[in-house]
Amino acid sequence: xxxxxxxxxxxxxxxxxxxxxxxxxxxxxxxxxxxxxxxxxxxxxxxxxxxxxxxxxxxxxxxxxxxxxxxxxxxxxxxxxxxxxxxxxxxxxxxxxxxxxxxxxxxxxxxxxxxxxxxxxxxxxxxxxxxxxxxxxxxxxxxxxxxxxxxxxxxxxxxxxxxxxxxxxxxxxxxxxxxxxxxxxxxxxxxxxxxxxxxxxxxxxxxxxxxxxxxxxxxxxxxxxxxxxxxxxxxxxxxxxxxxxxxxxxxxxxxxxxxxxxxxxxxxxxxxxxxxxxxxxxxxxxxxxxxxxxxxxxxxxxxxxxxxxxxxxxxxxxxxxxxxxxxxxxxxxxx
Amino acid sequence: xxxxxxxxxxxxxxxxxxxxxxxxxxxxxxxxxxxxxxxxxxxxxxxxxxxxxxxxxxxxxxxxxxxxxxxxxxxxxxxxxxxxxxxxxxxxxxxxxxxxxxxxxxxxxxxxxxxxxxxxxxxxxxxxxxxxxxxxxxxxxxxxxxxxxxxxxxxxxxxxxxxxxxxxxxxxxxxxxxxxxxxxxxxxxxxxxx
Numbered sequence: 001x002x003x004x005x006x007x008x009x010x011x012x013x014x015x016x017x018x019x020x021x022x023x024x025x026x027x028x029x030x031x032x033x034x035x036x037x038x039x040x041x042x043x044x045x046x047x048x049x050x051x052x053x054x055x056x057x058x059x060x061x062x063x064x065x066x067x068x069x070x071x072x073x074x075x076x077x078x079x080x081x082x083x084x085x086x087x088x089x090x091x092x093x094x095x096x097x098x099x100x101x102x103x104x105x106x107x108x109x110x111x112x113x114x115x116x117x118x119x120x121x122x123x124x125x126x127x128x129x130x131x132x133x134x135x136x137x138x139x140x141x142x143x144x145x146x147x148x149x150x151x152x153x154x155x156x157x158x159x160x161x162x163x164x165x166x167x168x169x170x171x172x173x174x175x176x177x178x179x180x181x182x183x184x185x186x187x188x189x190x191x192x193x194x195x196x197x198x199x200x201x202x203x204x205x206x207x208x209x210x211x212x213x214x215x216x217x218x219x220x221x222x223x224x225x226x227x228x229x230x231x232x233x234x235x236x237x238x239x240x241x242x243x244x245x246x247x248x249x250x251x252x253x254x255x256x257x258x259x260x261x262x263x264x265x266x267x268x269x270x271x272x273x274x275x276x277x278x279x280x281x282x283x284x285x286x287x288x289x290x291x292x293x294x295x296x297x298x299x300x301x302x303x304x305x306x307x308x309x310x311x312x313x314x315x316x317x318x319x320x321x322x323x324x325x326x327x328x329x330x331x332x333x334x335x
Numbered sequence: 336x337x338x339x340x341x342x343x344x345x346x347x348x349x350x351x352x353x354x355x356x357x358x359x360x361x362x363x364x365x366x367x368x369x370x371x372x373x374x375x376x377x378x379x380x381x382x383x384x385x386x387x388x389x390x391x392x393x394x395x396x397x398x399x400x401x402x403x404x405x406x407x408x409x410x411x412x413x414x415x416x417x418x419x420x421x422x423x424x425x426x427x428x429x430x431x432x433x434x435x436x437x438x439x440x441x442x443x444x445x446x447x448x449x450x451x452x453x454x455x456x457x458x459x460x461x462x463x464x465x466x467x468x469x470x471x472x473x474x475x476x477x478x479x480x481x482x483x484x485x486x487x488x489x490x491x492x493x494x495x496x497x498x499x500x501x502x503x504x505x506x507x508x509x510x511x512x513x514x515x516x517x518x519x520x521x522x523x524x525x526x527x528x529x
Contacts, residue, residue, distance in 0.1 A: 011491045018465070020472050020487075049498045053466045055443045058367040059376075065358055066384055072391045073354060080349050299337065299356065331469065
């Protein structure tokens with residue numbers, strides 16, 4: 001396979017399959033992969049090796065914490081508790097040189113205070129200036145239409161996305177690129193689908209492939225369409241929030257239908273600077289509720305709350321459940 | 336879900352529950368790590384325990400500069416290297432290390448094990464860290480102290496080599512099968528992954 005005919009190297013193709021390429025390269029890789037039988041064969045080979053390796057499963061070890069670890073743990077925690085109590089000898093020494101400690105403490109306070117002020121300022125500056133406003137529309141558009149279609153499809157397993165309707169982002173909003181047959185709609189969302197207070201609301205690198213099931217296509221996708229239209233029309237965040245509130249009040253925007261959910265299992269997405277590709281997951285939409293109703297974010301619960309909407313302003317709660325495989329069936333990183 | 340790093344800091348602060356949660360999350364992965372490299376469940380159990388004992392002893396020195404996952408596999412790699420040194424010394428002295436376990440092992444797994452053994456050790460380690468421990472290229476690079484590009488190129492080579500070994504008409508080494516019966520119900524498990 002020569003790079004003259006292939007825009008990506010073989011190693012890069014492998015890195016794409018491993019979810020290790022940045023989004024711009026991943027999109028190119030995915031787009032090429034869809035059209036190149038030679039690369040598809042290599043990808044199948046690489047996946048085949050991974051699947052064969054996974055036949056080697058290991059039985060679970062015995063449950064419970066072994067006694068040696070329990071003992072060492074108890075000892076360590078005991079020592080730590082003891083260390084908290086000052087010894088009289090040490091206390092005397094501290095008492096006799098209290099003024100030395102007071103001066104040292106004052107110096108440390110001043111130094112730490114200055115450091116915190118500087119760090120805090122830098123952090124705030126970073127937060128507020130990284131993506132302070134909308135970038136040029138070109139930065140949000142994907143020049144390769146086929147690449148965007150392939151990326152959108154990669155949100156769900158092929159058995160679902162191959163018959164789904166595909167939308168791609170144009171200069172005036174989302175356009176139907178391919179009509180579907182099964183009621184699912186796949187789309188690559190952009191950064192403005194983050195919560196309005198997100199520091200990455202205008203991050204032009206963000207690409208969020210999603211496949212909505214029919215109930216979500218009818219009741220959640222309209223929000224993606226509306227937010228996108230408002231962004232492209234140049235509305236401010238405050239204007240968008242007002243418009244969404246009015247839309248719900250007047251019932252122009254629908255409430256989430258029972259069973260509304262979506263697939264986000266693409267290894268080619270880039271959800272934000274903080275999590276990158278993240279892990280493959282499913283999302284479930286319900287009318288605004290407390291996260292405790294799903295046991296979200298509790299210890300050992302696989303469910304977490306996505307704060308994307310949560311009443312600010314959309315009256316919708318979104319729960320996330322990670323899954324173990326990417327849409328192509330390969331194993332995903334452990335959370 | 337509380338992050339591993341937050342749990343580690345809570346444990347540093349004296350929380351037993353935080354340690355227990357970390358133990359629950361990583362006991363199986365670490366056990367699998369040792370098992371696959373030593374082919375010996377007893378030693379895998381012992382070394383998993385030693386890894387957690389090392390975490391307890393070094394808790395006060397932990398700094399959240401690296402992911403807990405990378406930190407734990409760093410400990411595991413050191414323990415593994417020590418174990419391998421120990422057995423290599425024993426072998427030089429004419430003593431044998433533990434025999435690989437094969438009882439009840441499905442044929443396809445023996446095949447995978449044999450193919451992995453044919454790889455160069457550094458490439459095998461990278462492949463296993465990626466496939467079984469699901470570490471990222473940069474995590475592997477950090478653990479093995481090699482550039483990320485080296486991880487990528489070695490991983491690619493090792494996958495192609497493994498494909499060729501697995502694809503060849505070779506059958507599992509009969510010697511490895513010596514203690515195992517003929518086709519067992521475990522072999523049926525192979526087909527589930529095909």
